[in-house]
Structures are given as structure tokens and as C-alpha cells.
Amino acid sequence: MAFKIIASQCTACGACEFECPTAAIKFKNDTYIIDAKTCTECDGHFDTQQCAAVCPVPKTCVKA
Numbered sequence: 001m002a003f004k005i006i007a008s009q010c011t012a013c014g015a016c017e018f019e020c021p022t023a024a025i026k027f028k029n030d031t032y033i034i035d036a037k038t039c040t041e042c043d044g045h046f047d048t049q050q051c052a053a054v055c056p057v058p059k060t061c062v063k064a
């Protein structure tokens with residue numbers, strides 16, 4: 001139960017980082033990554049995955 005970021009599509013805009021309710025998103029090695037152990041798919045916080053909702057690049061925050 002986690003989302004992932006497609007690194008080749010991520011523009012490193014940073015929009016997703018602060019929207020994540022579990023602070024699962026971090027900047028590392030020139031891109032943003034989601035910690036699969038921390039990501040809850042926003043369960044219990046939001047009805048939709050916030051990273052995917054705010055990401056300006058389609059299909060970049062996706063189900064892992």
C-alpha cells in the first residue's frame with residue numbers, strides 16, 4: 001500500500017512534498033522519492049492521494 005514517483009517524469013517542483021500527510025516524500029539524488037514504508041496512500045487523511053492530486057505532471061505519482 002504505497003505510491004511511488006516516476007523519477008524520469010518528475011520535474012522536482014516540490015509541490016507534493018508538503019501535501020503529504022505522513023511526510024513520506026523526500027528530495028534525494030536530484031529527484032523526489034516516496035518512502036513506501038511511510039506512505040499510507042493517504043488512508044484516513046484524504047479520499048484521494050494528495051501527491052497525485054497536486055503533481056502537475058500526469059501519471060507521475062502512481063500506485064507502486
Ligand code: SF4
Pocket residue numbers: 002003019020021022023024025034038039040041042043049050051052
Ligand atoms: S499517497 Fe499520500 S501518503 Fe502516500 S506519498 Fe502520496 S501524499 Fe504521501
Ligand code: SF4
Pocket residue numbers: 005009010011012013014015016017032051054055056057060061
Ligand atoms: S509534484 Fe510531481 S513533479 Fe513535483 S516533485 Fe512531486 S512528483 Fe515531482
